[in-house]
Amino acid sequence: MSTTAPEAVAGARKNLAGLLVVPATLFVAIGLIGPLAILFRYSLNKFVPGQFMVDGLVIENYVKFFTDTYYLNVLVRTVRVAVICTLACLIMGFPLAYVLARTQSRFKNLLVIAVVLPLFVGNAVRAAGWMTAFGSKGALNASLMAMGLIDQPLEIMFTENAVLIGIVAVNLPFMVLSLQSVIEGIPRQVEEAAFSLGAAPGAMFRRVLWPLALPGVLAGTILTFILAMNAYATPVLLGGPKFQMMGPLVYGQFAQQNNWPFGGAISFILMTATILLTAVAHLIVQGRYRNR
Amino acid sequence: MSFASHPDDAIRLADVRKQFGDTAALAGVSLKAKPGSFVVLLGPSGCGKSTLLRVLAGLEQATSGTIELSGRDVSRLPPAQRGISMVFQSYALFPHLSVAENIVFGLKARGVPAADRAARLKDAAALVGLGHLLERRPSQLSGGQQQRVALARAIVAQAPICLMDEPLSNLDAKLRNEMRREIRALQQRLKLTMVYVTHDQAEAMSMADQVVLMRDGHVEQDASPAELYARPATRFAATFIGTPPMSLVRLTAGEGGAVLEGAPGHVLAPAQAAGQWLGVRPEEIVLSDAEGLPAGIAGAEFLGGETVLSCVIGTGTQVLQVRVPGLCALPVGTPVRLRLPQTLHLFDDATGRRIEDFPSNLASPFSSKDNATCR
Numbered sequence: 001m002s003t004t005a006p007e008a009v010a011g012a013r014k015n016l017a018g019l020l021v022v023p024a025t026l027f028v029a030i031g032l033i034g035p036l037a038i039l040f041r042y043s044l045n046k047f048v049p050g051q052f053m054v055d056g057l058v059i060e061n062y063v064k065f066f067t068d069t070y071y072l073n074v075l076v077r078t079v080r081v082a083v084i085c086t087l088a089c090l091i092m093g094f095p096l097a098y099v100l101a102r103t104q105s106r107f108k109n110l111l112v113i114a115v116v117l118p119l120f121v122g123n124a125v126r127a128a129g130w131m132t133a134f135g136s137k138g139a140l141n142a143s144l145m146a147m148g149l150i151d152q153p154l155e156i157m158f159t160e161n162a163v164l165i166g167i168v169a170v171n172l173p174f175m176v177l178s179l180q181s182v183i184e185g186i187p188r189q190v191e192e193a194a195f196s197l198g199a200a201p202g203a204m205f206r207r208v209l210w211p212l213a214l215p216g217v218l219a220g221t222i223l224t225f226i227l228a229m230n231a232y233a234t235p236v237l238l239g240g241p242k243f244q245m246m247g248p249l250v251y252g253q254f255a256q257q258n259n260w261p262f263g264g265a266i267s268f269i270l271m272t273a274t275i276l277l278t279a280v281a282h283l284i285v286q287g288r289y290r291n292r
Numbered sequence: 293m294s295f296a297s298h299p300d301d302a303i304r305l306a307d308v309r310k311q312f313g314d315t316a317a318l319a320g321v322s323l324k325a326k327p328g329s330f331v332v333l334l335g336p337s338g339c340g341k342s343t344l345l346r347v348l349a350g351l352e353q354a355t356s357g358t359i360e361l362s363g364r365d366v367s368r369l370p371p372a373q374r375g376i377s378m379v380f381q382s383y384a385l386f387p388h389l390s391v392a393e394n395i396v397f398g399l400k401a402r403g404v405p406a407a408d409r410a411a412r413l414k415d416a417a418a419l420v421g422l423g424h425l426l427e428r429r430p431s432q433l434s435g436g437q438q439q440r441v442a443l444a445r446a447i448v449a450q451a452p453i454c455l456m457d458e459p460l461s462n463l464d465a466k467l468r469n470e471m472r473r474e475i476r477a478l479q480q481r482l483k484l485t486m487v488y489v490t491h492d493q494a495e496a497m498s499m500a501d502q503v504v505l506m507r508d509g510h511v512e513q514d515a516s517p518a519e520l521y522a523r524p525a526t527r528f529a530a531t532f533i534g535t536p537p538m539s540l541v542r543l544t545a546g547e548g549g550a551v552l553e554g555a556p557g558h559v560l561a562p563a564q565a566a567g568q569w570l571g572v573r574p575e576e577i578v579l580s581d582a583e584g585l586p587a588g589i590a591g592a593e594f595l596g597g598e599t600v601l602s603c604v605i606g607t608g609t610q611v612l613q614v615r616v617p618g619l620c621a622l623p624v625g626t627p628v629r630l631r632l633p634q635t636l637h638l639f640d641d642a643t644g645r646r647i648e649d650f651p652s653n654l655a656s657p658f659s660s661k662d663n664a665t666c667r
Contacts, residue, residue, distance in 0.1 A: 187382060187384060189380045189382050189384035190384045190385075190386060190387075192349075192351050192371070192378075192380070192384065193378070193384035193385075193386075193445075194386075194397070194401070195370065195371040195372060196349055196350075196351065196371045196372070196376065196378040196455075197372075197377070197398030197401055197449065198372040198398045198402045198449070199372065199401040200372065203401055207397070207401075208386055211388045212386075212387065212388055
């Protein structure tokens with residue numbers, strides 16, 4: 001009896017562990033995998049105008065996407081915006097994250113909160129605010145024109161730049177927090193050791209700080225890249241109707257065109273592109289730093 | 293002591309100050325060290341010894357004062373240009389690099405050719421006994437091995453001056469003693485000028501040519517271990533060195549000279565010494581049956597090879613510690629007699645400084661012949 005008791009406890013533990021993961025697993029299964037499976041099935045259906053959706057097993061929706069330059073352009077634009085935004089977040093976020101991680105200030109917690117603060121404002125609210133501020137009749141143009149500094153309103157809204165700025169503003173906190181948590185785990189003495197061994201600041205960064213911060217860089221870039229690839233509110237509100245990205249395109253097919261098969265296909269192309277690009281970038285970075 | 297510049301000083305600090313906000317971490321430190329000497333910066337935590345090392349290394353900028361290393365003013369130079377190598381308390385190895393890459397990191401950074409690098413790596417690794425571990429990552433090594441990597445990384449640079457910040461504090465006692473001897477041997481073999489920070493006075497005494505005892509950001513005493521032990525310059529120095537440290541008791545005025553409270557018959561110093569402090573090394577006091585200062589046992593601490601007795605003097609409250617060889621299981625309250633040595637130390641009450649012209653022969657009546665009485 002006494003020898004079997006611990007095993008019974010261990011077994012109970014295992015059961016408990018199983019129980020604990022059930023809610024989240026069920027939620028993900030019902031809320032994500034189920035709909036995705038249905039969506040994938042739909043993407044192989046036919047769309048006949050007027051008849052909504054006709055059961056079938058065809059790849060014409062995917063063919064349509066990859067043979068129409070309009071849609072390909074949307075995909076390329078989306079990837080370009082996501083890459084630029086991710087790089088911009090990394091370049092601006094790294095120094096900020098470094099200072100946050102290394103500061104001895106009493107106000108460190110406040111600084112971290114200040115980084116997170118923009119997230120308290122939803123994308124849509126923020127974009128709406130920008131519309132009123134930077135639109136052709138917005139506060140900025142109105143004051144500049146009233147002062148006589150310009151006679152034509154500056155075209156800020158409804159350009160790719162507006163979307164880039166908008167997405168960077170939304171994603172920067174994610175990048176900074178990912179980097180900061182990793183940099184905080186890198187002992188300051190390691191940097192000092194590099195300096196005392198004769199490394200210039202640039203060499204120290206390249207050979208010590210960057211490789212050690214790489215897990216944070218990967219986490220941050222993956223997070224911001226995925227968010228940028230799937231951005232919806234920002235491109236719609238700041239990019240305007242002519243600036244199409246993948247997220248709004250999916251929504252348009254479902255809600256406006258009622259073309260569920262094609263919408264499903266676009267969804268899967270977006271998802272696959274995101275996963276593929278993330279995985280490729282991950283492998284390249286890991287490979288480069290493993291052989292050193 | 294003069295601080296005129298000597299080209300043959302490896303290290304010369306003149307009035308180095310470091311201010312962190314309102315607090316002075318270094319309140320004007322001046323010191324010199326000869327090339328090839330082993331200098332230990334010793335002191336309790338918060339005394340500024342680590343800050344001084346970091347200022348020497350260039351990891352902190354001194355607020356004022358000059359730092360000359362090998363006859364060159366480096367006060368404003370970054371760490372890389374100071375001609376120093378450094379071993380950190382936490383070792384600060386690069387976790388993403390192999391042992392070999394860790395060791396040659398500095399050589400790469402300084403653009404040493406690859407062939408030269410390989411040869412120096414081999415030498416350094418052999419010197420610290422790491423030859424077989426070069427491909428490992430630091431996380432796969434024991435604490436002692438990591439310590440050796442940090443050592444190899446420092447000596448491979450062949451910098452004339454090596455700085456070490458409590459390098460042994462993370463090792464267990466046995467390994468620590470081993471590494472102590474190894475570091476000392478290495479330093480002598482490579483003729484390095486070593487600046488070594490520790491709070492462990494035994495480490496300082498056993499390794500150093502020159503001990504710089506620090507307190508509250510200034511140098512309390514700068515001397516050889518023997519001098520520091522034999523002639524502590526201040527009350528603080530007296531109580532910091534020794535296991536157990538020197539006992540300090542206050543002298544009061546008595547008939548015929550200065551005496552200890554509770555033992556009026558025993559004049560220990562001239563009358564003008566009343567009110568000052570008397571210091572006695574516990575290992576120099578001898579227990580006696582018949583003669584000496586009357587005292588009572590207040591406690592005994594058995595340490596294996598020896599016993600440390602706390603003895604209350606006469607009818608008073610002041611305590612002298614006595615170190616006697618072997619086990620000495622005297623019960624509390626046992627009356628004993630203490631024969632004091634000829635070498636007594638006297639310290640000024642107000643300044644804490646050593647009083648030099650103290651005629652120690654006044655204490656001689658108590659040390660006629662050795663007669664240890666402990667059973």
